[in-house]
Amino acid sequence: MRSAFVKMTLATLLFGSYLVASKLILREAPVFTATLVRLASAALFLALVVGLRRGPPWRAPSARDAALLLAQSGVGVFLFSLCAMQGVRLTGGIESGVILSLVPIAVSLVAVLFLGERLTTRRSLGILLSVTGAAVISALATHGAPAAAADGASSEGAWWGIALLLCAVGCEAVFLTFGRFLSRPLPPDRLSLVVAGLGALMFVVPAAIEPQGLMHAEYSWRTWALMAYTGVAINGVAAVLIYDSMGQVDATVAGAFTALTPVSGTVLAMVFLGESLHAHHLLGMALVIAGVFLVAATAAMAKREEPEAPASEGELVAPQTSR
Template identity: 60%
Template sequence: MRSAYLKMTVASLLFGSYLVASKLILREVPIFTATFVRLASACLFLGVYVVLKRPGRVRPGRRDSVMLGLQALLGVFLFSVFAMYGVKFTGAIEAGVILGMVPVSISLVAMIFLGESISFRRRLGIALAVLGALSVNVLSSESGAGSSGSNVALGSFLLVSAVVCEAIFVTFGKFLARPIPPAALSLILSAAGALMFAVPAVLEYDWSMLAEVSWQSWALMIYTGIAINGVAVVLIYDAMDTVDTTVAAAFTALTPVSGAVLSVALLGEKFHPYHLGGMTLAAIGVFVVSTEPAGNKKRLARGQREVRASEPNDSLVCR
């Protein structure tokens, strides 16, 4: 169990660094090109790892292929677009607080798509997390921190959209009829995402100018590919084999904390008291939701088993 906690801690801290790295990368490289390079780096890293690990042949059936396509579209493509444009228009600290709402938003998505009821405890947690995120961004706009007011509002909207995409991404993963090994799953989604970004990247940027991009930006693009899509995602998926989803969700409260510390250290952003207040409220909201009794989780698992039992068993073969 301690090993799983360590994995989730490392993964959450790495996720926090993604926002800061993106802010630095976007100073030189546009969004679609930077994301394509990130995903291509992840594919190379994960491809070598999977070949060495030899997890067996993975053959998704039609139903699971649809789920994987939706995960790639929402959790890789749209999430990356919304998150990177969002962090471009706001400060990395504000972005970290909003994206720290991902585990709470999963409850809302589960209610909409899985018919799961939301208890008073979850409503309280959601309210606290939303209040924390909104307080940071409203006060940031009023104080002039980060970008100008209209950009902060637009960036906040895009980041909230990224949160919704990520929540749907995680929830829809529960519909897979059979689990895919973590590294293989991340490789599949990274490859699908890279294909989605390929054409926009070609149209967006004169690739002959990549030679003029600093080595620091190249290093950060490769780092985000390996550290985020490679290491962090695999650690989270691996840890969730031994702990409940809500326990893993609680650890993601470390993401905005990591992002805030790195933003101050690397971007020179100023840390204000309302940042601490917003992060505290968001973390409390996540804690309240994540420590809910397991009754709803059992009903959700039972519903998933009923859905899977009604489907033909052609979805996945791992040998």
């Protein structure tokens, strides 16, 4: 159990660094190129992991599963990356981390609206707390808070940035739920490898033709290192650590660690981006973390009450590796 806590703590720190690293990358490299290098690095790392683990032989997916995997890559990788990275460009690192931490809440809403799961009082309260926390962050970030103006972002630009980040949250929720419809589910590391590889292919042409893109790449070694880092450390190492821990802890603990990601992101944004922490940041983070924890606890209780039922929301709170 202690080893699982160590792994999840390290994974939380790595996930929290994603937005900070992305903001530093976007100061020099454009979105398509940065995402292509990240996904290609992640795919190479995951291919190594899958090869070393030597699981059962690969089987060609059915036409239906192949279409679902393409849809996952298109929505959960391509569209997510565009919305998330453009949103990061227009908002502060602290605000970005809090908004993107709403993914478990979005997944819970999708499960209620489209998968027939019950909207309990505890789940409703968790959703309400998290949405309120995000609203506090968003409203104050777009009314002259210092972090909203980070890297020259205007108040109007901050609104667009928050809208794009919320779109990214929706893309992630769709991505997570699509995996449940595969007729032959893949192990998490293999699914992540396939989706990261397909996502990288989708970014090859845009990265080649965008201004200052891959065909005109003259980036510093620090930017190249950060792009590779986001793929290997975050999409690869952090996700593998999370998945390796899931068999040793229940969904409540996993949800609690997931909710701590914006906290680590906030600390890193203060250290590396020079952003200031304000009272509304603390209030927003507290509400979001409490909401995510309530939703995760609800999933854990439901799983204990129905041990034979397929795991759903409890598994979905764990971060994925497609990013």
